[in-house]
Amino acid sequence: MSIVVRDVREHELDSVLALNNAAGPAILPLDAARLRRFFDHAEYFRIAERDGTMAGFLIGLASTAEHDSSNFRWFHERYPDFFYIDRIVVASRRRGGGVGRALYADAQSYSELRYPQMACEVFLEGANDPVLLFHGSFGFREVGQHVMPGSGIRAAMLMKSLCSYPWVRETYGDALPDTPWILQPRQAPAAQHRPTGTA
Template sequence: MSIVIRDVREHELDSVLALNNNAGLAILPLDSAKLHRFYERAEYFRVAERDGNLAGFLVGFGSASDHDSSNFAWFRERYPQFFYIDRIVVASRRRGGGVGRAFYADVQSFAELRHPQLACEVFLDHGADPALLFHGSFGFREVGQNLMPEVGVRASMLMKELCSYPWVRETYGDDLPDLPWARTRQLADARTERPTGT
């Protein structure tokens, strides 16, 4: 019954796509090309496993990323440095079982080593109270609203200060210890590089 959070594997992308597109109105649909761009570019792209089955995923980007979301752009216009949760999806049969909380604990641990704030949004047009309560219980607060021009959906823009970041930055700067839980995700481009002469 334990939840395992780990980096996504390329062969799981079709399952991730199905999870996303079956999630309902609170998540924007994806196509295979955009999901592969996430796989190639996202600093954080992890899945949750429960009882050996895929239970959800979370995708996130640092503020310096090349990411084309209008909500990401909204944050970037207003904040110099943050980590952005683009989307989190939990399989319907796993909702309420702690998968979302496990993801948020994991993504915060990842982000607070690198960024002073954690950003995300909640769509307000589709029964947002459970999602707003969930985020509020993690210390997020609304910093504005954005009407997403590409889909006409209004979003509550949420931000959370990461109180450990100043200490991490002062103590380690850009030289974090080489520990499994502190490592940055190896991006797809780096995985496909081959040593010279092979």
């Protein structure tokens, strides 16, 4: 069956929370209040459905977002403009079935019109070679490592240059066409979105 990627809906937050907190040590746990802040403020918050069931989700933020993650701050201190993937989670029974690639492809389609790079991190604790390989096969490269305060978890900090961005920026500047597939994927209730096409 096909994978459908769409905006998250408010009534699905409990399911998103359960999916996140069942993901294991490769994903930091969430509580309901923090997840609600993502729902209210994240620029990008979409889920993937397979066979009509939630199979995964991805949360992304602009480099200008107010976000207390030390990993986000690491990128913010070094790069002026990027789209940050705070977390991607795929249900254990759906891993290896293309859900992660569908979410990343959708996030890239959104971000390459607005940002020169995508950023994310992969924890280096445990057996995370498949996750690093996945990101490498999707074009991410390690640009450094960061040890998270408090937890001591070491993360590989990954960046991917978005090759379409320079052309889009040169051709359209601050005025992307008013076409449905280009619009913001969601309008978070309290978000302060960057204007469409603004660098």
